[in-house]
Amino acid sequence: MRISIVGGGFAGLAAAQLAEEVTADVRLYDKGAYSGNRRGAWGEMVWDYSQLPLDRHVPGYVRESNTGIFVGSSGKTAVNVPDGVILNRGELEKHWAGTLERTEITENAEVDEAEFRRLSAESDLLIDATGQFPISSRFTPLSYDVACPTLSGRIEADFSHLYPEPRALAYENYFLWIVPQSPEEATVGLGCRDDKSPSELYEDMQQLLAEIDIEPPEREALHSGTDVSNGLRSLSHCSYELNDCTVHIAGDAIGLANRLTGFGMVHAAQSGRAAVSAFVQGESYKRRLLCQNFWTKAVTGVASPIHHSIGLDGIARLAKSDIEYQESFEPQQPADILHAVRTFI
Numbered sequence: 001m002r003i004s005i006v007g008g009g010f011a012g013l014a015a016a017q018l019a020e021e022v023t024a025d026v027r028l029y030d031k032g033a034y035s036g037n038r039r040g041a042w043g044e045m046v047w048d049y050s051q052l053p054l055d056r057h058v059p060g061y062v063r064e065s066n067t068g069i070f071v072g073s074s075g076k077t078a079v080n081v082p083d084g085v086i087l088n089r090g091e092l093e094k095h096w097a098g099t100l101e102r103t104e105i106t107e108n109a110e111v112d113e114a115e116f117r118r119l120s121a122e123s124d125l126l127i128d129a130t131g132q133f134p135i136s137s138r139f140t141p142l143s144y145d146v147a148c149p150t151l152s153g154r155i156e157a158d159f160s161h162l163y164p165e166p167r168a169l170a171y172e173n174y175f176l177w178i179v180p181q182s183p184e185e186a187t188v189g190l191g192c193r194d195d196k197s198p199s200e201l202y203e204d205m206q207q208l209l210a211e212i213d214i215e216p217p218e219r220e221a222l223h224s225g226t227d228v229s230n231g232l233r234s235l236s237h238c239s240y241e242l243n244d245c246t247v248h249i250a251g252d253a254i255g256l257a258n259r260l261t262g263f264g265m266v267h268a269a270q271s272g273r274a275a276v277s278a279f280v281q282g283e284s285y286k287r288r289l290l291c292q293n294f295w296t297k298a299v300t301g302v303a304s305p306i307h308h309s310i311g312l313d314g315i316a317r318l319a320k321s322d323i324e325y326q327e328s329f330e331p332q333q334p335a336d337i338l339h340a341v342r343t344f345i
């Protein structure tokens with residue numbers, strides 16, 4: 001039995017790890033390489049690390065972090081993060097790929113539509129783990145209820161006043177986060193529910209970082225992305241047939257990330273494993289995903305249609321309704337985000 005996996009992030013790596021246990025013929029293709037600075041740019045906070053099929057204290061595991069500072073329009077509070085961990089994602093993925101001794105890994109291999117078809121003809125199971133811009137969108141209908149443009153990067157600056165807690169701010173249209181890796185370095189990102197261009201987002205980020213006395217990085221040092229989230233309905237397309245081969249879509253490619261929970265990486269890994277186990281056991285992959293992600297997907301599914309009216313802050317309040325805020329203020333204008341940012345530190 002051949003299992004081919006396209007995309008070697010958390011979803012693809014977790015799929016390969018499990019696939020190795022059931023067959024000797026596993027192939028993994030990634031358009032990037034595991035060497036070098038693979039991915040130091042995205043958020044690196046994980047809730048519930050024990051859900052990942054990885055040991056602790058491996059390269060890329062930075063430290064435990066069980067408290068996060070969350071700021072919404074109602075104020076600032078410390079949030080308990082169960083089994084929270086800060087990762088260096090690039091290091092961790094490199095280490096993880098290195099543990100896959102029986103998987104044939106092809107790096108720097110961008111799989112296009114023709115190649116994907118060819119792989120399907122040669123495989124029993126083909127897993128699409130290509131992330132935010134999935135190749136499967138050419139073969140099956142996929143849409144995202146929430147696709148939030150993001151700009152993020154690793155910044156070297158004095159973060160000693162913020163270290164060690166990660167911080168997230170959900171306010172009006174923005175979602176800003178700072179995850180200190182050390183007192184001198186942090187992953188900083190900004191998401192926006194409006195359809196802003198990277199240069200517009202960069203201007204906003206400059207303003208917000210200046211407010212907390214952090215020198216903004218050069219635009220080139222930042223990565224543009226999109227934080228994808230789907231409601232439950234999207235899962236109808238998580239599996240399809242191509243050339244008599246079963247294709248399962250895992251991770252961000254099927255919109256499992258949820259920017260408000262910090263479970264993107266965990267959900268990606270869980271779905272990668274489910275993509276393999278459901279196939280091997282002859283069970284419905286969609287059913288597996290629904291069982292694993294029902295609560296998160298339901299919250300996203302319910303929140304998505306109304307998020308345009310209540311904004312990110314509203315969703316955050318909904319998701320964190322049990323938070324007891326310690327300070328409060330009443331924002332009147334969008335410009336009050338600056339006030340909120342001051343609360344941030």
Ligand SMILES: Cc1cc2nc3c(=O)[nH]c(=O)nc-3n(C[C@H](O)[C@H](O)[C@H](O)COP(=O)(O)OP(=O)(O)OC[C@H]3O[C@@H](n4cnc5c(N)ncnc54)[C@H](O)[C@@H]3O)c2cc1C
Pocket residue numbers: 006007008009010011012029030031032041042043044045046047109110111112129130131132135150151152189225226227250251252253256257258262263264265266268
């Ligand atoms: C700015 C930002 C911040 C985030 N912060 C957090 C956070 O703090 N905590 C958290 O848990 N989640 C966070 N997330 C979500 C998290 O990053 C994703 O949910 C997770 O990375 C999804 O893993 P994945 O394996 O599905 O996709 P990815 O990690 O995107 O991996 C996809 C892989 O596919 C490869 N690929 C793509 N196309 C092709 C192709 N055609 N051929 C070959 N290879 C291809 C890519 O090179 C990549 O390695 C964040 C997301 C963003 C955008």
